[in-house]
Amino acid sequence: MIRTDALVLSNTAVAGDIFLLRLRAPEIARDAAPGQFVEVRCGSTLAPLLRRPISIHRIGPRAAGYAPDEIALVIRVIGEGSRLLSRLREGDTLDLLGPLGRGFRLFPGTRRVLLVAGGLGLAPLVALADEAIAHEVNVVLLGGAETACRILPPQYLPPEVEYQVCTEDGSLGACGMVTNLCPPYLEWADQVFVCGPEAMLPPVVDQLRALAQGGRRLPVQVSLEARMACGMGVCLSCVVETRHGLKRVCRDGPVFDLTEVRVW
Amino acid sequence: MSLAVDLAPGREPGLRLRNPVMVASGTFGYGTEYAGLVDIQRLGAIVCKGTTLRPRRGNPTPRTAETPAGLLNSIGLQNIGVRALVREKAPIWAKWSVPVLVNIAGESTEEYAEIARILDEAPGVAGIEVNVSCPNVAAGGMTCGVDPVLAAEVTAAVREATTLPVMVKLTPNVTDIVSIAEAVVGAGADALSLVNTFVGMIIDINTKKPLLGAVTGGLSGPAIRPIALRMVYEVAQAVPVPVVGVGGITDTVSALQFLMAGAAAIQVGTATFVDPNTAADIIDGLGDWLEREGISDIREIVGAALPKDA
Numbered sequence: 001m002i003r004t005d006a007l008v009l010s011n012t013a014v015a016g017d018i019f020l021l022r023l024r025a026p027e028i029a030r031d032a033a034p035g036q037f038v039e040v041r042c043g044s045t046l047a048p049l050l051r052r053p054i055s056i057h058r059i060g061p062r063a064a065g066y067a068p069d070e071i072a073l074v075i076r077v078i079g080e081g082s083r084l085l086s087r088l089r090e091g092d093t094l095d096l097l098g099p100l101g102r103g104f105r106l107f108p109g110t111r112r113v114l115l116v117a118g119g120l121g122l123a124p125l126v127a128l129a130d131e132a133i134a135h136e137v138n139v140v141l142l143g144g145a146e147t148a149c150r151i152l153p154p155q156y157l158p159p160e161v162e163y164q165v166c167t168e169d170g171s172l173g174a175c176g177m178v179t180n181l182c183p184p185y186l187e188w189a190d191q192v193f194v195c196g197p198e199a200m201l202p203p204v205v206d207q208l209r210a211l212a213q214g215g216r217r218l219p220v221q222v223s224l225e226a227r228m229a230c231g232m233g234v235c236l237s238c239v240v241e242t243r244h245g246l247k248r249v250c251r252d253g254p255v256f257d258l259t260e261v262r263v264w
Numbered sequence: 265m266s267l268a269v270d271l272a273p274g275r276e277p278g279l280r281l282r283n284p285v286m287v288a289s290g291t292f293g294y295g296t297e298y299a300g301l302v303d304i305q306r307l308g309a310i311v312c313k314g315t316t317l318r319p320r321r322g323n324p325t326p327r328t329a330e331t332p333a334g335l336l337n338s339i340g341l342q343n344i345g346v347r348a349l350v351r352e353k354a355p356i357w358a359k360w361s362v363p364v365l366v367n368i369a370g371e372s373t374e375e376y377a378e379i380a381r382i383l384d385e386a387p388g389v390a391g392i393e394v395n396v397s398c399p400n401v402a403a404g405g406m407t408c409g410v411d412p413v414l415a416a417e418v419t420a421a422v423r424e425a426t427t428l429p430v431m432v433k434l435t436p437n438v439t440d441i442v443s444i445a446e447a448v449v450g451a452g453a454d455a456l457s458l459v460n461t462f463v464g465m466i467i468d469i470n471t472k473k474p475l476l477g478a479v480t481g482g483l484s485g486p487a488i489r490p491i492a493l494r495m496v497y498e499v500a501q502a503v504p505v506p507v508v509g510v511g512g513i514t515d516t517v518s519a520l521q522f523l524m525a526g527a528a529a530i531q532v533g534t535a536t537f538v539d540p541n542t543a544a545d546i547i548d549g550l551g552d553w554l555e556r557e558g559i560s561d562i563r564e565i566v567g568a569a570l571p572k573d574a
Contacts, residue, residue, distance in 0.1 A: 233293065236322060
């Protein structure tokens with residue numbers, strides 16, 4: 001893990017208020033694992049003060065069409081920090097700290113993975129899709145959002161991924177919550193990975209409980225989001241209750257086994 | 265050129281730092297977390313996370329929120345407890361050249377003394393920072409730091425319980441910080457550190473509720489710097505012991521301001537979250553500044569801005 005000034009290679013508005021930021025950051029590209037994140041300094045002044053934790057979306061050595069020294073981030077404009085990031089241009093530099101946290105763990109025997117994304121929870125799951133494809137694992141990615149302009153268009157995903165989308169307002173794909181799309185794939189997958197708002201977890205837990213009653217226990221990993229200050233495991237802002245007591249999302253996670261954070 | 269300072273000159277062996285740049289409690293964990301990123305042995309000293317007698321869970325989340333040039337936190341002293349610290353952390357520190365101070369918080373005077381007694385026998389502990397200023401706990405913490413009598417009582421009990429250097433960290437949430445400082449020094453503190461965070465809050469206008477799980481939190485960061493500086497300036501004139509300046513220090517210039525206001529050393533806190541190398545950069549910056557100014561000893565500038573008749 002290092003602090004580095006990454007070079008902005010491109011910054012593209014890919015949908016609505018969502019930007020794809022491609023960066024040259026050789027050490028991070030070399031060391032990062034899917035599910036890890038970087039702490040990004042959005043500006044150079046005292047406001048916004050803190051770094052922003054942002055999932056690594058693509059890791060160059062594994063991502064088709066990327067150079068080995070590249071990483072990508074996906075930014076949605078929400079506040080002042082993300083607004084500054086959305087204005088970065090080719091040739092600018094961006095102060096990064098990373099890679100941080102514990103990422104997804106793809107088991108050696110896994111052949112089929114189901115990725116379930118709510119909103120920008122999609123970002124780290126694409127890095128995992130790249131990794132899975134490199135290991136000849138079949139990938140289904142279910143992406144949901146409030147509305148069409150919050151859905152990452154398929155041309156930004158590896159072509160091997162089977163991509164299904166849904167929106168809460170029905171403006172693109174099926175209408176409803178992304179978790180509604182899960183059930184048929186839960187029968188199919190060897191491993192499931194979930195990233196998105198906390199509200200996604202109860203329906204997933206219910207579906208897994210039904211599955212477990214049929215004798216099938218599916219390993220599920222979930223990437224959690226929490227307010228962070230340091231990103232290094234120091235400040236204890238981002239703690240979450242687990243079966244083994246309070247854990248830090250930034251250092252012990254952000255990826256946890258679902259059984260660690262939810263009972264089913 | 266010398267950057268060395270002694271924060272407990274009246275005590276043997278004292279609390280000698282190779283430079284006056286410390287990292288503040290709660291922003292540097294147990295020192296190990298940043299070891300891969302920062303050359304921690306270069307630091308003047310490390311103050312570890314606030315430590316209680318028994319392990320503490322801390323406050324409900326959300327525990328932090330960003331404010332303009334500031335950070336509001338209500339961690340609530342989540343920590344592993346002093347016995348686990350002595351067992352698991354102190355042996356690591358004993359191998360380090362950088363001194364580590366343990367920040368302690370009790371729920372009663374007796375508890376402060378008991379923690380100090382346990383630390384007294386631990387190798388790897390260079391000193392104690394007595395936290396009578398945590399704004400985020402119901403018992404102990406700031407409740408003793410706002411009352412000169414209670415603050416002095418806690419200080420005396422800790423002083424009695426240990427031969428280690430004792431530094432008392434003051435809260436700024438008082439009408440007259442000088443009277444607290446004088447009481448604590450009178451009770452035997454070797455040094456003072458100030459300030460802890462300012463009690464503040466933030467409201468989420470969507471939920472129409474306080475954003476922090478604990479309702480209020482402590483404000484740190486550059487937003488508080490001028491107030492912290494004023495308090496250091498006042499206290500440094502009033503007490504004969506070394507004062508350690510804390511509050512919104514982000515760079516060499518702000519560190520120099522605290523030194524000139526009378527601080528014998530400084531602590532970097534929130535700025536470490538922004539750039540983990542802030543403290544190391546300030547060490548370099550102070551050296552460069554002294555060289556440019558032709559000053560051979562950092563102690564020459566301590567208190568340079570204080571009134572000359574003080």
